[in-house]
Amino acid sequence: MITGLDHVQLAAPPGSEGTLTAFYEGVLGMVQVPxxxxxxxxxxxxxxxxxxxxxLGVEAGFRPAAKAHPGILVTDIDAFAARLVAHGADVSWDDALPGHRRFHSHDPVGNRLEFLEPLC
Structure with missing residues (x-):
């Protein structure tokens, strides 16, 4: 009966919308939707x-999860990683997933993000 995934929600502290918009739009290249x-x-x-x-939903008493994260597929993962580093984001490569290249990073409020690209 499950047909797909509509969205992933991450928590954020109150008042962080501007910082999140700068990161998700300006660094990751996503589009903010109303x-x-x-x-x-x-x-x-x-x-x-x-x-x-x-x-990104506001949560009073926000603490970023240490392990939970979305896994986001990308193309040209090396260029994508370089883009994050150029904007001051951390990039931690991990080769433990067979058939993929991947790294982890964090958004400005500490949410863990995984970026991966399948090997051809």
Whole structure:
């Protein structure tokens, strides 16, 4: 009965929307999409790129998860990693997943992100 994944939600601290927008749009190249009017008062922001939808929701007492993360497929992973490094983001390569090249990074509020590219 499951047909797909609509979105992944990550938590964020109150007041971080501007910083998140600068990162997800300016660094990752995603597009911010408007939240439905009924949800705007909750804060946070939503982003899309291709079929990837990330929702950043405001959480009082926010603490980034140490392990949980979305796995985001990319092309030209070396150039993508270089882009993050050029913007001051951390990049930690991991070769433990057969058939893929991948690295982990963090957004400005500490959410862990995995970027991977299948090997041809």
């Amino acid at each position: 939240k439905p009017t009924a949800l705007v008062a909750r804060g946070g922001c939503w982003f899309e790129a291709g079929t990837v939808r990330l929702h």
